Amino acid sequence: MSFRIRPIQPGDDAAVAHIIRSVMPEFGADGPGFAIHDAEVSAMSAAYSGPRSAYFVVEVDGEVLGGGGIAPLQDGDPEICELRKMYFMPALRGLGAGAELMQRCLDAARAHGFRHCYLETLTGMDHAKHLYRKAGFTAIPKSLGATGHFGCDSFFMRAL
16 A cells, blocks of 8 residues: 655645544543644644644545644744644554654754754554654653643654
8 A cells, every 4th residue: 555645735624633533532642631622623734834834644545544744832942843643544554654754744844944843642652652763752751832732641852
């Protein structure tokens, strides 16, 4: 199965919202303090059309099965971006799309002038943590910025 990564378009919003709302509960991340409740979930293309932001979708045979992006860290150092809302439906996992999408996001972050990339995740997302470490992220002891994701308990950073 081959996949294609491209920038999000307004017509992708419903599919991306469905992915986020389907995948997060799979990992117990559907309560308060998780990204599933962020207002932007219903309109991701608009949310990532702003300055220094980018969101990409991963499609297979024209169907959007995953996505992820970067944006400035809310109330954080302007040289730090956040890797945000990177989720894949089960059919997309294990195909190498995660590593390729991660690279697209990091390249976009560099192009937007960020010097570091931060992310938040949680216990139980072990495959994701493996991908982050493989991409050069290291664990840090506490959260940064004001993401509102107090349900997350694992934090990572990497230099760009």
